[in-house]
Amino acid sequence: MKKETRILLAEDDKNLGNILKAYLEAKGYPTVLCPNGKIAFETFKRDKFDFCVLDIMMPEMDGFTVAEKIRKIDKDIPILFLTAKGMQEDRIHGFEVGADDYLTKPFSMEELLLRIKAIMRRSESNEKTNTKSVFNFGKYTFEYNRQVLIFNGKENKLTSKESELLKLLCENMNNVLDRTVALNKIWFDDSYFNARSMDVYVTKLRKYLKEDPNVELINVHGVGFKLVVTK
Amino acid sequence: MKKETRILLAEDDKNLGNILKAYLEAKGYPTVLCPNGKIAFETFKRDKFDFCVLDIMMPEMDGFTVAEKIRKIDKDIPILFLTAKGMQEDRIHGFEVGADDYLTKPFSMEELLLRIKAIMRRSESNEKTNTKSVFNFGKYTFEYNRQVLIFNGKENKLTSKESELLKLLCENMNNVLDRTVALNKIWFDDSYFNARSMDVYVTKLRKYLKEDPNVELINVHGVGFKLVVTK
DNA sequence: AATAACTGTTAAGAAAAGTTAAACCCTGTG
DNA sequence: CACAGGGTTTAACTTTTCTTAACAGTTATT
Numbered sequence: 001m002k003k004e005t006r007i008l009l010a011e012d013d014k015n016l017g018n019i020l021k022a023y024l025e026a027k028g029y030p031t032v033l034c035p036n037g038k039i040a041f042e043t044f045k046r047d048k049f050d051f052c053v054l055d056i057m058m059p060e061m062d063g064f065t066v067a068e069k070i071r072k073i074d075k076d077i078p079i080l081f082l083t084a085k086g087m088q089e090d091r092i093h094g095f096e097v098g099a100d101d102y103l104t105k106p107f108s109m110e111e112l113l114l115r116i117k118a119i120m121r122r123s124e125s126n127e128k129t130n131t132k133s134v135f136n137f138g139k140y141t142f143e144y145n146r147q148v149l150i151f152n153g154k155e156n157k158l159t160s161k162e163s164e165l166l167k168l169l170c171e172n173m174n175n176v177l178d179r180t181v182a183l184n185k186i187w188f189d190d191s192y193f194n195a196r197s198m199d200v201y202v203t204k205l206r207k208y209l210k211e212d213p214n215v216e217l218i219n220v221h222g223v224g225f226k227l228v229v230t231k
Numbered sequence: 232m233k234k235e236t237r238i239l240l241a242e243d244d245k246n247l248g249n250i251l252k253a254y255l256e257a258k259g260y261p262t263v264l265c266p267n268g269k270i271a272f273e274t275f276k277r278d279k280f281d282f283c284v285l286d287i288m289m290p291e292m293d294g295f296t297v298a299e300k301i302r303k304i305d306k307d308i309p310i311l312f313l314t315a316k317g318m319q320e321d322r323i324h325g326f327e328v329g330a331d332d333y334l335t336k337p338f339s340m341e342e343l344l345l346r347i348k349a350i351m352r353r354s355e356s357n358e359k360t361n362t363k364s365v366f367n368f369g370k371y372t373f374e375y376n377r378q379v380l381i382f383n384g385k386e387n388k389l390t391s392k393e394s395e396l397l398k399l400l401c402e403n404m405n406n407v408l409d410r411t412v413a414l415n416k417i418w419f420d421d422s423y424f425n426a427r428s429m430d431v432y433v434t435k436l437r438k439y440l441k442e443d444p445n446v447e448l449i450n451v452h453g454v455g456f457k458l459v460v461t462k
Numbered sequence: 463a464a465t466a467a468c469t470g471t472t473a474a475g476a477a478a479a480g481t482t483a484a485a486c487c488c489t490g491t492g
Numbered sequence: 493c494a495c496a497g498g499g500t501t502t503a504a505c506t507t508t509t510c511t512t513a514a515c516a517g518t519t520a521t522t
Contacts, residue, residue, distance in 0.1 A: 102337045110490090133332050133346075141326045150326070159499055174376060196479090197501055203481060218378060219479065221391040221509055228377050390509055427469095428511055434471055450469065452519060 005120060007031040008049040010040035010066060011082065012058045020053075023109045029116070037061025041069050051116060055082045064093055078119045082107075135170040137229045138215040142166060151211050158208075161186065165201050169217070169227040179224040236351060238262040239280040241271035241297060242313065243289045251284075254340045260347070268292025272300050282347060286313045298328045309350045313338075366401040368460045369446040373397055382442050389439075392417065396432050400448070400458040410455040 007029045011017035017033045024031040032047065034040035038060040044052070052070060054063035067079050078100045100119050103112060135142040141150040147163045149156045158166065164186045168177050179198070180190050187194040202217060202225060209215050216228045238260050242248035248264045255262045263278065265271035269291035275283070283301060285294035298310050312333040326333070331350050334343060364375035372381040378394040380387045389397065395417045399408050410429070411421050418425040433448060433456060440446050447459045 100339050100341065134326050134330055136326060136329055143326070161500070193502065196503090199479060200481080200501080202479085206480090216377060219391075219508095221478070223391070226376075230374075230377065392510070424512065427513090430469060431471080431511080433469090437470090450518095452468070 005029050005050045005116075006048065007051045007053060007116070008034070008040060008044055008047075009053045010034045010037060010058060010063065011053075011055045012036055013055075020109065020112070024113070024116075027113055037063060037066040041066050044070055049077065051120065052077060052079045053082065053112070053116075054079060057084065067099065080112075080115060080119065135167075135173075137170065137173060137227070138209075138212040138231075140209070140212060140215065142170060144170075149208055156208060161201055162204060162208075165198070166205055169205075169225065173227050173229060176220050176226045177224045182224065236260050236281045236347075237279065238282045238284060238347070239265070239271060239275055239278075240284045241265045241268060241289060241294065242284075242286045243267055244286075251340065251343070255344070255347075258344055268294060268297040272297050275301055276304070280308065282351065283308060283310045284313065284343075284347075285310060288315060295328060298330065302329055307354070309354055311343075311346060311350065364398075366398075366404075368401065368404060368458070369440075369443040369462075371440070371443060371446065373401060375401075380439055387439060392432055393435060393439075396429070397436055400436075400456065404458050404460060407451050407457045408455045413455065 005028075007024055009017065009021060009024070009031050011020065011033065012035055014035065017035070021031045021033045029051075032043055032049075034043050037054075037058045040054065040058075041061065044066075052067070054066055056063035063081055067081075070077065070079065080101045080103060081099050082103050082105060084105055101115050103115060133144040135144070139151060142148075143150070144163055144167045147158045147160065149158055149166070165182065168182050168185060179195065183190040183194050183198060187197070202219075206217050209217055214230045216230075218226050218228055220226055238255055240248065240252060240255070240262050242251065242264065243266055245266070248266070252262045252264045260282075263274055263280075265274050268285075268289045271285065271289075272292065275297075283298070285297055287294035294312055298312075301308065301310065306329070309331045310329070312330050313336060314333055315336050331354075332346050334346065366373040366375070370382060373379075374381070375394055375398045378389045378391065380389055380397070396413065399413050399416060410426065414421040414425050414429060418428070433450075437448050440448055445461045447461075449457050449459055451457055
């Protein structure tokens with residue numbers, strides 16, 4: 001069972017605020033909209049939230065001040081600032097009060113959602129800190145968090161499953177990646193169909209990786225797969 | 232006793248640079264801030280560092296160039312790039328110098344710290360992975376990692392079990408490989424059927440190895456097998 | 463020489479993996 | 493709300509790998 005993520009949204013622009021609130025709630029995030037910083041902080045104290053989205057320029061109390069006060073109560077809650085474009089200093093000041101991310105107006109709602117998701121992921125499992133995000137092997141460069149595989153300066157978009165699998169293989173480069181381990185980490189369940197699904201992804205990765213003969217994705221029967229890089 | 236991680240930080244934005252330096256030092260990482268690439272490289276040559284954080288766009292010398300020069304001196308030191316958002320081609324060409332990670336501005340300091348920790352953890356654990364895996368005997372070359380047996384430049388793919396067995400035989404070249412030892416290492420169980428299975432693999436290996444008369448796989452009755460290489 | 467344990471070899475059968483394509487399932491869009 | 497497109501899973505079929513069986517030949521032992 002996963003717990004709900006409740007969002008505190010502070011935004012004085014009624015129009016934008018309502019749109020964001022509607023969008024976030026449609027995506028499954030109960031959202032409370034506050035028209036200024038002061039009310040936002042009062043609301044924060046009264047209710048329980050899991051995430052804060054704060055506009056910086058607001059009447060009564062600006063976003064930074066709200067963030068500082070919130071930080072004194074909860075020093076772990078993720079805070080994302082909404083900032084007008086072209087305000088570098090905002091960014092710097094924001095880091096000092098412990099911002100987790102920034103979004104410069106104008107932005108798409110989808111982008112906001114992605115950031116929120118990313119931050120939640122990050123903050124709820126500190127196990128993910130193990131992830132190195134750039135791997136160089138053979139003639140390839142793999143950027144895990146952009147999900148691209150680069151060969152000869154040519155970018156190839158990867159899907160998330162492809163990326164997850166390739167990342168695990170890279171982390172175990174020249175060593176066997178155990179089937180079961182991979183299945184549990186990526187599919188959270190070691191079952192027949194997931195195993196077959198993984199085999200499909202192995203085939204896909206092999207197609208991407210066949211440009212460089214020094215890179216091989218070989219099978220170790222009954223055990224798993226190994227990304228072999230020679231030279 | 233754990234050794235200190237000293238960070239070389241190259242960032243031309245004084246404001247940002249100082250904040251990062253202050254933050255990193257507060258977190259226990261002595262940091263030297265350099266205002267441009269040229270000074271960064273000079274500093275690197277003079278001092279001893281364990282980690283590099285390089286802004287890409289800097290006066291005098293950009294981050295990529297610094298990284299290249301640093302790589303010539305130390306090819307293992309972790310390098311993390313700071314990049315302004317929306318510079319695609321810089322990314323593409325940048326990671327071929329062997330970067331370990333990158334962060335797109337704006338980023339949170341927490342995130343930077345997490346990445347640094349992750350990379351350090353990784354490079355510590357990743358220093359002991361190399362097992363010798365290429366065996367030359369007679370006219371054969373056996374690459375265990377790739378599971379191939381090469382004769383006359385012709386590659387012959389081996390199965391996992393064939394490779395495991397041949398590896399043990401190679402490691403005991405001209406010495407007897409004990410049946411029981413091999414069975415326990417490869418099949419994890421010394422039983423009748425596994426023993427018979429192993430005999431089947433001995434037959435297979437003999438077929439592969441019959442091209443060179445100086446290589447023989449002989450049986451030592453009741454004890455095991457021996458890979459005999461004359462000359 | 464007879465017997466029993468051990469080894470050599472080949473083939474059949476079962477399990478795992480390779481591959482391709484269709485089905486399914488979201489999510490964004492009109 | 494239907495539709496399209498992309499990503500993922502399921503299905504179907506093929507090939508490879510490993511084990512087991514069957515039978516033949518060897519070696520040690522009495």
